[in-house]
Amino acid sequence: MVMAIAVQSCIPGLDVLVLGLIILLQEEDYKNMLWLLPLFIFLQEGMGSRNFGVSIVWYAVVFVLFTLGRWLFEVGNFLFVFLLSTCLGAAYLGVAWLMAPVQNIPFNMQEMLDVSLIQALFLPFAWWLLVMTRRWGSNDTA
Amino acid sequence: MAGRRILIIAGALLILFLCMYSWNQRTRHLDELSADIGLELTGAVLKPLRAIEDTVTDFWKRYFDLVDVRAENTALKARVAELEARLLAHGEDLAELRRLRVLLRLPVDVNWRPLGARVLAGRMGPNAVLDSIVISRGYANGGRPGTPLVTHQGLVGRVLRASAHTATVLLISDPGSRIAVFSQNSRAMGILTGRGTGSTLEVNFVERGSNVAKDEVLITSGLDGKFPKGIPVARVSSVAPSDYTQFLAVEAVPVVDMHHLEEVLLLEPSDATLAPVETAGPPLPVPAGP
Numbered sequence: 001m002v003m004a005i006a007v008q009s010c011i012p013g014l015d016v017l018v019l020g021l022i023i024l025l026q027e028e029d030y031k032n033m034l035w036l037l038p039l040f041i042f043l044q045e046g047m048g049s050r051n052f053g054v055s056i057v058w059y060a061v062v063f064v065l066f067t068l069g070r071w072l073f074e075v076g077n078f079l080f081v082f083l084l085s086t087c088l089g090a091a092y093l094g095v096a097w098l099m100a101p102v103q104n105i106p107f108n109m110q111e112m113l114d115v116s117l118i119q120a121l122f123l124p125f126a127w128w129l130l131v132m133t134r135r136w137g138s139n140d141t142a
Numbered sequence: 143m144a145g146r147r148i149l150i151i152a153g154a155l156l157i158l159f160l161c162m163y164s165w166n167q168r169t170r171h172l173d174e175l176s177a178d179i180g181l182e183l184t185g186a187v188l189k190p191l192r193a194i195e196d197t198v199t200d201f202w203k204r205y206f207d208l209v210d211v212r213a214e215n216t217a218l219k220a221r222v223a224e225l226e227a228r229l230l231a232h233g234e235d236l237a238e239l240r241r242l243r244v245l246l247r248l249p250v251d252v253n254w255r256p257l258g259a260r261v262l263a264g265r266m267g268p269n270a271v272l273d274s275i276v277i278s279r280g281y282a283n284g285g286r287p288g289t290p291l292v293t294h295q296g297l298v299g300r301v302l303r304a305s306a307h308t309a310t311v312l313l314i315s316d317p318g319s320r321i322a323v324f325s326q327n328s329r330a331m332g333i334l335t336g337r338g339t340g341s342t343l344e345v346n347f348v349e350r351g352s353n354v355a356k357d358e359v360l361i362t363s364g365l366d367g368k369f370p371k372g373i374p375v376a377r378v379s380s381v382a383p384s385d386y387t388q389f390l391a392v393e394a395v396p397v398v399d400m401h402h403l404e405e406v407l408l409l410e411p412s413d414a415t416l417a418p419v420e421t422a423g424p425p426l427p428v429p430a431g432p
Contacts, residue, residue, distance in 0.1 A: 005187045009263035012270065045173075046180015047276065048269020049302060049310055052172035053163045055269060060155075092268065105271055106317050108338060119268075 005043070011122075013115035015092075017044065018062055019126050022084070025066045026075050054099050061091045082124045089120025177305045182280070185308025188262040189278060254370050254409040257284040259291075261403045262308070273316035273339055273400075274302060277309050279408060285309035288368060290409045296374035296397035297321070297362060298406055313400055314375060315339060322366040323375055328353040331363060332392065334375060339400075343376050345392035352390065354381050360394055370409060 004016035017040045024033045037059065044055040065087050066075070073080040093116040100107035166172040260278040265271075279285035281304040291298040291311055299319065302312040312319055315336040323334045323345065330352030332345040348354060358378045364371030376394035384391040 012265035042179040045176035049272040
């Protein structure tokens with residue numbers, strides 16, 4: 001989580017914590033999700049500048065897209081993560097566009113397109129890196 | 143049957159969310175709670191990281207990166223001597239200004255106590271849509287919402303939301319920022335508005351007859367009651383009659399480099415020195431001499 005906050009401080013607009021949610025969903029670790037998800041929401045809402053509620057919508061979209069994807073694909077697959085991240089990039093833009101007029105905040109299409117593209121590209125790369133690190137760690141201990 | 147159940151659950155959750163959202167819009171309890179938890183945790187993580195970064199950078203600068211230090215030292219000594227001479231010359235003017243203010247009984251602004259703060263990060267996370275930075279002071283140590291922020295160059299912005307030891311600052315370049323200013327030489331009044339990162343600022347409601355010139359400095363007027371009077375904010379980059387309104391179309395660039403902020407000063411209003419009490423009613427008649 002420390003690493004996620006450090007990375008978020010370097011790249012404006014990026015959500016690194018969503019990767020943790022995807023891993024939790026893949027491993028069906030609902031017990032940890034019960035306390036980690038509210039913490040993620042409070043962290044994102046606290047460090048942000050919007051009114052409370054946008055993170056709930058955003059993580060709900062992630063949950064729904066993941067559940068829909070689970071019916072069609074094998075969730076531990078890189079292709080699934082790549083497709084999910086593409087959809088999440090579009091969803092990121094959609095949530096920002098939806099919530100901007102609700103909160104009376106100007107919506108900058110160009111900037112949001114850039115950030116959603118970064119978000120879409122970041123997820124598969126970070127997921128692959130995390131999976132490789134965990135695999136390497138488990139091999140090392142064995 | 144299962145589809146119907148999913149629809150009912152989704153509808154119930156949506157209603158629950160809307161209720162929570164409306165309640166928070168009215169009370170702001172969840173905003174405060176998220177700032178107290180999320181922003182405080184973020185600050186707690188970033189402060190040690192920035193301290194490590196500072197230590198490594200200082201170590202590198204002090205022991206390895208010593209190119210041109212001697213030449214820079216000589217230049218700085220000459221500059222210090224020049225500034226000391228200038229300070230000495232202005233000291234007398236300042237004392238005279240204070241005497242004259244007392245003499246004329248001008249209302250003096252409430253004193254503002256400067257407090258140093260470290261910039262921890264720029265915009266963070268998907269919810270940081272406003273032009274903002276995160277600093278290392280919160281409401282417990284001087285960073286209450288509304289507190290103005292400056293550097294040695296000029297105005298940076300004001301605190302938007304705060305946890306106990308960390309705060310988010312709205313920069314003057316954000317489209318939601320409004321500051322009452324006037325031009326330093328022509329004293330033309332206007333409202334300075336941001337237009338987003340990397341864009342110029344806009345000065346609205348400047349009268350057509352005013353003599354605002356290019357490169358003139360805009361300073362805070364203090365009329366909005368949010369910023370102390372006389373802080374440089376921006377430099378005029380273009381002036382032209384507006385095609386749509388009866389005012390001038392004035393654009394300006396901030397005097398502070400917003401992309402390279404490291405340390406800032408918070409201006410906390412101090413109650414220690416209050417404005418002199420003004421006498422009510424007309425001045426007393428001067429007794430006639432003998």
